[in-house]
Amino acid sequence: MILEKINSPKDIKNLSQAEMEILSEEIREGIIKRVNIIGGHLGPDLGIVEATIAMHYVFDSPKDKFVFDVSHQIYPHKMITGRKEGFLNPEFYSKISGYSNPAESIHDNFIIGHTSTSISLATGLAKSRDLKNEKYNVIALIGDGSLSGGEAYEGLNNASILNSNIIIIVNDNEMSIAQNQGGIYKNLELLRKTKGKAENNVFRALGFEYLYVEEGNNILDLIQAFKETKGTQKPTIIHIHTLKGKGFEKAEIEKERYHWTLPNFLDNKQPKEQQENYDTITTDFILKKKANDSTIIAITPATPGVSNFSFDFREKMGANYTDVGIAEEHAIAYASALAKNGAKPILAIMSSFVQRTYDQLSQDLALNNSPATILIYWGGISSADATHLCTFDIPLISNIPNIVYLAPTNKEEYLAILEWAIEQNEYPVAIRVPFGEYISTGIKDQTDYSKLNKYKIHQKGKEIAIIALGNFFELGKQTAKEIEKRLGIIPTVINPIYITGIDEKLLKDLEKDHKIIITLENGVIDGGFGEKITRFYGTSNIKVLNFGGKKEFTDRIPLEVLYKKYHLTKELIVEDILKYL
């Protein structure tokens, strides 16, 4: 096995072509094995094996610096740079993350997990190199999918005028996570068709030198192109045409399905019929609405998987579905204008990615008070990588004026809120789609959500009140039972629903027969929901405790560890209450 002998990039440099080809196969086996056991990015990594070998063959990492956009294509690099055990030996899988991470290796220059950042980061590396009068190559590797992001374009615009060494390898596998969307992809297609010779070339237009490599899975072709470019003093694009999923036939064909997969994909079981869940009721709801209203439009920023916008759903929606590509800023402005002009947009976006849109939420949407509906997916404390935390959407969204942000706690509330959000015409509405256990009361929710900031009293008690937001409402109910059991007190339990407002009357009423209020929110406390409750009671005699996540980047910490650390179990909450009773 050749891979066994590869402990650092220098071990690549003496390999023969034949050995490198064997190595490619070994790397592919490692990728497939790991992903099949713990899940991960499959298609993009399989496609970039040869290019990664060639990069390490020609360039000299860590002196030469690589930046891997979004890290969806970093597994082969990890295997070459001393981390092969993370692919060969299941015991070590959890030691090696799926993303670029300098804590793991000197060959990783940044922690990266959001798209379209690599060119800007590489530009900064190159500029600092020049300021320090040093000499080496700075190389960004970016997929065609990431090129639709505004930050990538801002980076291109600045990289091209650097007057110095910067090399951007565009890995064109003809796919984003889903199909590419956007005008630039017509140009990439033209460039592929003409083997890079078309006069009209977006990269040259932006001021770059340009090379095209048709056989982007051919190591020798890649080596030649990289050698030609190494040491250049002119900002250069190397456009390589690769096959996403290469070496695993199903991934070559079903590119979207195998972009990222859960474990056990080799079993090839047909995905079983989904039971009803928050995703299916969302898409069912949208389809039903659309049947009677041609202005309903579902929008995704290149992540249909987040909201389970299936192929079937997309087909049924037809022109009433827009994938804007990786372009979250555009997505918000687009949704705002659709709503302003009388259509009913529903934008589905993951909590971690809505971070890319603060100013669009503020200026394009909220300031214009456009009645668009934004669905925030996966919001909550999680065991995710540090790059994909979904704990910041409450402070992000809820401190912007005009937006009404709601956190339903079960199926019926969620559907009633969706219905209200889409049909009302007064506010931008964001909904934190319930996440986790699927809860249905079986009773249609008749609440009039146009009466903003009216909290729901689930259980009227005394002494202690628990205000438990969104998908921590269940924790609130459990805590109430624990309090009753341990203290013999029946506490009040409140489902606030509205993240963005205070039910002043209800809170005022609580003062009469309560001494302690606790707030629970599934996200970072700082700047979030609970602090506003505490502020309300700032001058009262009531004691308020806020429970939620700490302001920190956690990295693959198991949920139960985090819950314990943050005192987010009924037992620990009661312990804390006891201190103040």
Place this chain on the structure above:
Amino acid sequence: MILEKINSPKDIKNLSQAEMEILSEEIREGIIKRVNIIGGHLGPDLGIVEATIAMHYVFDSPKDKFVFDVSHQIYPHKMITGRKEGFLNPEFYSKISGYSNPAESIHDNFIIGHTSTSISLATGLAKSRDLKNEKYNVIALIGDGSLSGGEAYEGLNNASILNSNIIIIVNDNEMSIAQNQGGIYKNLELLRKTKGKAENNVFRALGFEYLYVEEGNNILDLIQAFKETKGTQKPTIIHIHTLKGKGFEKAEIEKERYHWTLPNFLDNKQPKEQQENYDTITTDFILKKKANDSTIIAITPATPGVSNFSFDFREKMGANYTDVGIAEEHAIAYASALAKNGAKPILAIMSSFVQRTYDQLSQDLALNNSPATILIYWGGISSADATHLCTFDIPLISNIPNIVYLAPTNKEEYLAILEWAIEQNEYPVAIRVPFGEYISTGIKDQTDYSKLNKYKIHQKGKEIAIIALGNFFELGKQTAKEIEKRLGIIPTVINPIYITGIDEKLLKDLEKDHKIIITLENGVIDGGFGEKITRFYGTSNIKVLNFGGKKEFTDRIPLEVLYKKYHLTKELIVEDILKYL
């Protein structure tokens, strides 16, 4: 006077060429007169007069819908659409804002004041039109400067694949606010030189039909191009070459100086030598640093005026200065990588525009813990337009992990913090540059700012403590005097400096002999600094009152009115305290 007879766009349609040319001159006079009295955007509006007349001559607003990017070019449109009094009659100036505003006119489709949003908004208008089976033209007008923003590119990418009517007029006046920066400007230059005939055309590459109008200040040429395009079903760029500042010679020559001006520019006084202020000490500091350290680099996202990065400063900085163009996202990632690679970047950005970078602050900067220095300018409650409020940076920045955000209160603190920020290597640091009255203690600040979250006790008293942040520290001191005067109590006064942390020991100590804590911050309270203090005291017997701005978009409300509304005067604060004593 022809303008007197223009009350709506339909009054344009019967004008002869000669009359339109006279009208152009009258509009110019109106612009110059207004800007000379109340200040505003001069150069871009003077350059777009003919194009605006031609737009209204050919298209039928409000049926056809215009979107004005950033609104720097909207004065002529306002004069044609029933708002000429806002330019002819100083009495009415304040009724008409400098920005696109649907509340003023049915001919304005959005409130707009941040750049690069028009294409995305227009795409949403066009798509909703199609969903509703309506027919009309949607036209975005965007300046060349705004084309460097990522949101504009995301919009282009999506507009070009709309398969329907959308017309984007690119107003190429060869300038951003300052000089254009970025690769795309080489292509615009090539297109101008070849009269639009160059094969390599970034707009065609992105999938657009393309027309070029060399004489962008010639009404007939413009009318012809617009007529040719009207009703098109293909996404089309009309690239018009205009003269920024046209008709006012100085503005034609000194394009940056006259992009936006203060009142009385016609007096043509030489700008007087600036007295020492927070801007001058910043640039002096940076220049001095740079003299001894080649890795110091100042960065602006196309707004050197915000930080007073003068021509002289830029020249002296040379390669140690980067204007990244309107590309705030890139600016943060670029700064992060510069810092990570051992350089010392100082990014200067206006509070309102740092909003465009939440995810870059979080992912590119904070998650990577890059020791870059970000200077936040103009942070605070203001009488600005709703589009340019600077009240949200505290909730925006301070709820992101890892970033240390500080609010110095005078010259000496500011310089000491700057020095520490630039030389330290542990944290991303943001500094809220003091704004307003220039305060110098005359005593060098020897504080060790590496000891995070250590608040300063300015005055030790009892009963009441005032924690007054940043440029509300002076208000805090005044309030202390008022309390002493009215209540005979000497309160404690604290200068917290650190926005992002709690001085737990100090706060704990206050509990001993204080009953009321008040916090003062110059920004929106929600999600801000004071709420964290209140949370800290949530379970104590101390009463806490938070003072700051309300979560709302205010629009040109005089500062004294806002201060009164928010109880931000010493008298009103004392009144509030009295309720709880």
